[in-house]
Amino acid sequence: MPPAPPSPAPPPPFSDPSVLHGGIVEPLLEWFEDQGRDLPWRRVRSPWRTMVSEFMLQQTQVARVEERFEAFLERFPTPSAMVDAGEDAVLAAWEGLGYYRRARFLHGSAKAVVDEHGGEVPSDPAMLLALPGVGRYTAGAIASIAFDRPAPIVDGNVARVVARIGGLDHQADDPALIDAAWAASTALVEATDRPGTLNEAVMELGATVCTPASPRCDRCPIRSSCLGRGQGIEGEIPRPKSRPVRTVVHIHLVIVRRGEEILLERRPSGGVWGGLWQPIGVESETELESRVVGERLGSWMGTLDPLARVRRLLTHREVHLHLFEAGAPVGDPELGSERETGWFTRDRASELGCAKPVRTLLDRFAWTEARDDPFLLG
DNA sequence: AAGCCGGGGCT
């Protein structure tokens, strides 16, 4: 078996054993024991709860997850229960959290846990890494936090803390900084017999003290070891990453009624709001006239009347939603086979996952007759 | 290496 490649040396002060222990590890552990927040996934700990929390927390702030975690766990108390509930149920419970691929990956990981690991979340980072939606960070987080394995982790918090403690002047997404953060995190977990707690402590510090803007150094337990503060640049690093250009997309949605039901379709699994449900629709780079929307859908639902328009800014999309209402259908529905469709009552539709603005439009317009309200129009 | 994928709170 070939020797493992030598891990790059951590930057100072993480490379200095005496500073690492007395100036960083011990103060951090003590601070976290005393000042760490009481969060749902910490109050009652289990590997499954840790795994769910880590999926939810990917690119999502603690406050958003905190308010929904217990209800989610009550709905899916075990991997087996999540598999039995099905992917649509997970998508529906995920509604509003964004990055919906995570919900499908979590369901897929639950299935892998049941099928390949006897229903128990594995403790080995390599096994975790093989699960869908589990990358280097999440594998290390579950292994260390749930099983106290000495696995390093690097998320936005860890990278920021390392940049400041090490006085590393980089852009937030600079690979040189990320590499340095992995080396530093490796040094940290190897310097303690409580790697899970230490990993949580570093992230907690980044979330509550070593915050992106105006860090609260007066409350920092390791400020005496902070090279960035010594240089007076702690508030300037890491430098913000260049922001992406936002491209415009127009989504034209048509409400077609049949008694108490409306016609919904599932969006493709890739792309914006992948796998979520919406009224049947047409997408384009520019706004389409109602006549064109009707033609592209097959001209079977009669005249389309505009109901509402809303604009939504995503990270790299500017989404314009145009909602129409079908008049008297002049023929039977002509539905392409490329998308899954179905007729749904309000109750049944509530069991599907919908994007937040789509749900808002549905609740406002799909099942009510109060359509002369100027709300959202214009 | 770069692009893609949401939504909300804070400044």
Add this chain to the structure above:
DNA sequence: AGCCCAGGCTT
């Protein structure tokens, strides 16, 4: 109006 967030996958 920007900013950021307990990232991972695809190309």
